[in-house]
Amino acid sequence: MSQYRLAVNPRLITYICGLTLSFMALILVLMAGAALFMEDGAFPAFKFSALTTAAAAGLLVFLGRGQRSEVSEIRGRDGLAVVGLAWPLIGLAGALPYLYSGLLPGFVDALFESVSGFTTTGATLLTGLDYSPRGLLLWRALTHWLGGMGVIVLMLAVLPFLGLSGLHLFRNESSLGQARLKPRIAQTAKTLWVIYLGFTIILVILARAWGLSWFEALVNGLSAVSTGGFAARDLAIAHYDRPGLEALFIVFMFLSSLNFALYYQAGRGEWKSLFRDTEARVYVLIIFLSGLMITFSLLVANHYPSPWTAMRHAYFQVVSVSSTTGFTSDDWLQWPVFAKALLFSLFFLGGCTGSTSGGVKCLRWILIFKSLNRVLRQHIHPRAVINISLGGRPVPERLMSAVWSFWALYIVILAGSALALTAMDLDILSALAASASALGNVGLDLGLGFAPLPAPAKLILIMEMLLGRLEFFALLILFHPEFWTR
Numbered sequence: 001m002s003q004y005r006l007a008v009n010p011r012l013i014t015y016i017c018g019l020t021l022s023f024m025a026l027i028l029v030l031m032a033g034a035a036l037f038m039e040d041g042a043f044p045a046f047k048f049s050a051l052t053t054a055a056a057a058g059l060l061v062f063l064g065r066g067q068r069s070e071v072s073e074i075r076g077r078d079g080l081a082v083v084g085l086a087w088p089l090i091g092l093a094g095a096l097p098y099l100y101s102g103l104l105p106g107f108v109d110a111l112f113e114s115v116s117g118f119t120t121t122g123a124t125l126l127t128g129l130d131y132s133p134r135g136l137l138l139w140r141a142l143t144h145w146l147g148g149m150g151v152i153v154l155m156l157a158v159l160p161f162l163g164l165s166g167l168h169l170f171r172n173e174s175s176l177g178q179a180r181l182k183p184r185i186a187q188t189a190k191t192l193w194v195i196y197l198g199f200t201i202i203l204v205i206l207a208r209a210w211g212l213s214w215f216e217a218l219v220n221g222l223s224a225v226s227t228g229g230f231a232a233r234d235l236a237i238a239h240y241d242r243p244g245l246e247a248l249f250i251v252f253m254f255l256s257s258l259n260f261a262l263y264y265q266a267g268r269g270e271w272k273s274l275f276r277d278t279e280a281r282v283y284v285l286i287i288f289l290s291g292l293m294i295t296f297s298l299l300v301a302n303h304y305p306s307p308w309t310a311m312r313h314a315y316f317q318v319v320s321v322s323s324t325t326g327f328t329s330d331d332w333l334q335w336p337v338f339a340k341a342l343l344f345s346l347f348f349l350g351g352c353t354g355s356t357s358g359g360v361k362c363l364r365w366i367l368i369f370k371s372l373n374r375v376l377r378q379h380i381h382p383r384a385v386i387n388i389s390l391g392g393r394p395v396p397e398r399l400m401s402a403v404w405s406f407w408a409l410y411i412v413i414l415a416g417s418a419l420a421l422t423a424m425d426l427d428i429l430s431a432l433a434a435s436a437s438a439l440g441n442v443g444l445d446l447g448l449g450f451a452p453l454p455a456p457a458k459l460i461l462i463m464e465m466l467l468g469r470l471e472f473f474a475l476l477i478l479f480h481p482e483f484w485t486r
Contacts, residue, residue, distance in 0.1 A: 007486040015064025015079045020086045021057035024093040025050050031142070033133030042101055042135030049096035056093075077254070077483065084478045087466055091115040094143050102414045103136055108455040108462075115462045119469035120358060122229025122326040125451045129234045131403055134215060140230040142165070147227025147469070148256075148356035149196045155453030188251050196217040196356075200225045203252045210245045224249050225256050227356045227441045229326030233271030236328045243312055246329050250319050257323035258283070258352030278391045279352050283362045288345060291315040294339045313348040314339075323344040324358040326443035333447050344446075347436045358441025358468055360410060367395060367403045414439055417460050424457045438464035 032046035035150045035348050053483070094114035095261035098104040104113060109125050117140055129137060200221055219232040229251045233239035237249055258280055265273040274280065294309070294314040302308040316329040321343050332343060350359015388395040414435050421431035425446070433446040434453075438461040467475055477483050 002437060005486055006484060008077045008081050011064045012078055013064070013085065014060050016082045017089055018060030018062075018064055019088050021053055021060060021089055021093060022083075024090060025057055026055040026095070027142070028053055031139055032136065034138060035133070038134050040133040040135050042097070042133040044140075044468065045097045045101035046135065048100045048138075049093070052096055053093045056089075061176070080474055080477055080483075083470065083474045084258055087118070087470060087475075090147075091462075091466070094139075095137060097139055100140075101166055103132065106455075108458050110309065112343050112450070112458045112462055113140070114143060114464050115242065116443065117228065117230060118147035119441050119465040120144050120226050120228040120324070120356060121150050121438060121441040121465045121468075122223070123236060123437060123445070123450050123465075124230060124443075125165045127234060127451070129232065135233065137219055137230075137232055138215070141219040141228070141232075143442040144228030144230055145200070145222040147267050148228060149192060175236075179325045181227065188323060192260055193434060195260055195401075198371055199256065203248070206248055210242065212240070212245070220249070223229045223251075224252050224325060225356070226252060226329065227256050227325040227351065229356070231321075231327065237316075239330050246312060246316050249327060253319050253323045253325045253327070254287070254323055257319075257325075257355045258353035259352045260356075261354050276391070279363045282366055283322075283352055283407070286362070287315075287318055290322070290342060291318045292341055294335075294395060296319060297336050297342075303335060317428060319347065322349050322444060323351050323355075324440060330446075340446075344433065344436075347433075347442050347444075348442050352439060360424065360440070364406060366390070367400060367478045370395075370396055371404070391478040406472065409476070410439065412479070413467060413472070414465065417464055420460055421453075421457055424454055426457070434461060435464060437464075441465060441468045 008145075010407035028046055030109075032050055035042040055172075058334050074196055077476065078120070087337070089177070091111060092113050094117060095110035098110035098113055098187075104110045112123075113125055115121075120145070124140075126132065126140075176475065203225055204214075204217045204221040207221055208214055208309060211221065216232040220237070222228075223230050229236075231237065237246055258449055259277065262274050262280065291314050294317070297310045298304055298310040298314060299307060304313065305342075313330045313332075314325075317332050320327045320329075332340065349365065350361045351357025353363045355363050367388070367390070370390070374386045375389055388400060402470055414432075418431040418435040419427070421434060422428055424433070430446055430448045434448070434450070434457075436442070437444055450461070
């Protein structure tokens, strides 16, 4: 008899992955109805996508049958496995409309666009958006919106109706991590989605009032609140050239890159929490100073005729990059070298924890610098015991260890991926930019574009996008043999 026993419940994992695909099939059915209503020719693509996804979901649910009564007892490893396996499946399901419609030429390209959408990266292979089927443009934006807060988090809001629950699913998919706004996870998921939906509705209505069509307001609104970046036009927000509209999107990109738990607290009357949060204050300071420096750089270079125009574009691009949205209001690649370099450095910032942003997250940077400061002080005072605190509370050493582990993985994966891309005839700067953009879920590049890349390069970037969205551990741990046995 083997000395190894499985440490996970494979039938339970299969069953929940099947439910996830069932949920995706339902969304594809709704998209088929929308495409039929818009009469843009995309209905067959969504119909066959829904049927294919439903068939795969049915097979997984059948293989995992009999596990429904056990789902309320999801263990930590089962939760990790579900998140790590469900996200690639979601990406595969999302690729089907691009494949069946013929909008993208092959499987890898379709998967790239889908994963870029669900991870809210916003790197795209598509051109000619002004003339593309509106149903598929809406699908691109919807993948952002679903992935921004998390498909599984959305499922958790309705899972109790199926007799299910999942603390470990929430912890491993949501960037809120360990935060719980309500006693029950389902209540927390509902609260987050209500706030998220509220932001989206407000932005869409305001964008429509600012002159966009309902369709373009919806597509751009879904992308902005999810900090994704898939736009309704090839030139994104720059297509409209409206300062007021740009200001509107600056506000909502910024709001979506703050911790959503702060909005919950503000809704309970704790408004001061918005201004007392250390991470939020540091994040605002970084945006403010970065915008000022880029504005000054643009004025020195006489790139724009007035200080107002320079400031307008500088702050739009700073907020877009730091929130990992990736919208553009102008061609920033034509800006002075300093401005471009500063924006590239913001690829590594990310928004706040508990937001829809990708990237390293501002809180981790704060803790990294506090840790470095402690090291310097300990060199000055070797016998002193110096603790790290945040907001008046001590930071556990276990958390600091996790932060440094995350940063080490980030650097190793970034460097390794960039090196692999250089083996595919990319220059080192383009390779580093593409790798940083995918890993940080930013979606911008330094002018090379993603479409010309060979299929192996796109597969590397797909893996980076997933790793960045799930913050490494939920995906990498699946490749460790000890995870599956005990």
